[in-house]
Amino acid sequence: MINFTKKDPEVFSALNNELKRQNGKLELIASENFTSLAVMAAQGSVMTNKYAEGYPGNRYYGGCEYVDIVENLARSRASQLFFNAKYVNVQPHSGSQANMAVYFTFVNPNDTILGLDLTHGGHLTHGSKVNFSGKMYQFYAYQTNEKDGRVDLNQVQDFAKKYRPKMISIGASAYSRDWDYEAFRKIADSVDAYLWADIAHTAGLIVAGELNNPMKYCHVISTTTHKTLRGPRGGMILMGSDFENKFGITAPKSGRVKTMGELIDSQIIPGIQGGPLMHVIAAKAISFQEALQPEFKIYASQVKKNARVLAQELMNFDFKIVSGGTDNHLMLIDLRNRGCNGKEAQLALDEANITVNKNAIPFDTESPLLTSGIRLGTAALTTRGFKEAEMKQIAGWISEVLNDIKNERVKEKVRSEIKELTKKFILYPELI
Numbered sequence: 001m002i003n004f005t006k007k008d009p010e011v012f013s014a015l016n017n018e019l020k021r022q023n024g025k026l027e028l029i030a031s032e033n034f035t036s037l038a039v040m041a042a043q044g045s046v047m048t049n050k051y052a053e054g055y056p057g058n059r060y061y062g063g064c065e066y067v068d069i070v071e072n073l074a075r076s077r078a079s080q081l082f083f084n085a086k087y088v089n090v091q092p093h094s095g096s097q098a099n100m101a102v103y104f105t106f107v108n109p110n111d112t113i114l115g116l117d118l119t120h121g122g123h124l125t126h127g128s129k130v131n132f133s134g135k136m137y138q139f140y141a142y143q144t145n146e147k148d149g150r151v152d153l154n155q156v157q158d159f160a161k162k163y164r165p166k167m168i169s170i171g172a173s174a175y176s177r178d179w180d181y182e183a184f185r186k187i188a189d190s191v192d193a194y195l196w197a198d199i200a201h202t203a204g205l206i207v208a209g210e211l212n213n214p215m216k217y218c219h220v221i222s223t224t225t226h227k228t229l230r231g232p233r234g235g236m237i238l239m240g241s242d243f244e245n246k247f248g249i250t251a252p253k254s255g256r257v258k259t260m261g262e263l264i265d266s267q268i269i270p271g272i273q274g275g276p277l278m279h280v281i282a283a284k285a286i287s288f289q290e291a292l293q294p295e296f297k298i299y300a301s302q303v304k305k306n307a308r309v310l311a312q313e314l315m316n317f318d319f320k321i322v323s324g325g326t327d328n329h330l331m332l333i334d335l336r337n338r339g340c341n342g343k344e345a346q347l348a349l350d351e352a353n354i355t356v357n358k359n360a361i362p363f364d365t366e367s368p369l370l371t372s373g374i375r376l377g378t379a380a381l382t383t384r385g386f387k388e389a390e391m392k393q394i395a396g397w398i399s400e401v402l403n404d405i406k407n408e409r410v411k412e413k414v415r416s417e418i419k420e421l422t423k424k425f426i427l428y429p430e431l432i
């Protein structure tokens with residue numbers, strides 16, 4: 001990369017230090033990953049200069065011939081990746097904006113929606129009181145079972161009957177189990193509700209065939225592109241089947257039936273966004289191509305294997321994992337038997353160069369600022385080449401640090417062992 005340190009020492013020294021931090025610490029935040037250099041190059045490219053409001057072949061600005069190529073590539077690769085999706089929109093700036101467009105297309109303000117409780121793994125954009133979703137819609141939150149830590153389908157069924165939602169949402173940021181999309185679809189059909197899956201966290205595992213495929217059962221899918229999918233930060237919306245025609249609405253003036261796809265398109269722009277981030281869309285196209293390669297399947301399978309081993313090893317050290325394990329890339333540790341809360345654990349691990357986040361656990365009694373849990377994910381470290389042996393080492397370090405969170409000597413020891421390990425797995429050697 002070109003070195004601009006002299007031009008702006010303040011920003012560029014922070015960028016360099018961030019590279020050192022990513023390279024020198026163990027990144028276990030479940031929503032993060034490390035993109036390829038090609039993805040980063042596209043994001044730092046000339047396409048950041050281009051305005052392209054509209055869609056390929058139909059823009060408000062001139063000079064769009066090359067950005068059109070890129071957006072068409074992103075769409076067709078995404079369609080191929082997501083089991084021949086019939087509809088793709090790659091313009092959402094983020095997962096949250098993709099979700100906003102789903103709401104604006106499928107439901108009206110004050111409509112009733114069912115979504116997973118935030119304190120049971122759900123996401124902010126699925127009805128949190130402080131988020132637009134919780135303010136604009138009447139949300140009822142289903143939860144996980146206290147017994148097995150899994151989503152309570154009976155409760156979903158009961159709530160569906162009782163509250164008659166217009167839409168049911170599936171999607172989580174801290175839920176380690178797979179979803180039964182077919183069962184959800186039956187419930188949705190029984191009350192004539194739309195079924196929406198937000199696969200922000202698990203998209204990479206789904207396209208690799210490591211988790212159930214929602215495309216067959218859900219009317220609409222939203223996702224981020226930067227979590228397990230390992231692309232640039234951004235969002236995307238997909239539809240799998242002929243739902244567009246079935247649910248289209250008639251335009252009042254022309255009498256022409258607009259498809260659901262056209263309606264989503266117009267909610268993204270002009271509905272909630274202006275110009276698309278064409279440099280990010282170029283990076284999305286590259287990451288979709290990467291995810292179509294056989295190596296990505298191997299990667300996704302290793303992500304899952306690593307998560308399983310990490311969870312098992314932690315349980316061997318007497319840590320409680322919510323739901324007793326994981327089907328995907330992440331797990332929640334319930335710290336209530338360990339004498340520290342989530343905030344203290346996050347801090348202590350950070351001091352030992354292990355990066356995690358505190359996280360509420362189902363039926364948490366601590367405040368959201370402290371929490372009783374931490375969330376760990378294996379997507380980023382698997383990209384670095386970590387395998388089962390390294391997961392065992394990491395579980396050991398987590399246990400050492402959390403057994404005695406004030407012990408500075410333990411942290412010092414763990415830091416120096418991590419330094420040795422990360423030397424064997426240099427991140428972005430081309431940049432160092």
Ligand SMILES: *Cc1c(COP(=O)(O)O)cnc(C)c1O
Pocket residue numbers: 031093094095096097099122123125171172173198199200201224234235
């Ligand atoms: C991460 C996430 C999002 C939001 O993504 P942003 O790009 O951060 O806006 C939405 N839904 C779920 C389930 C997520 O995990």
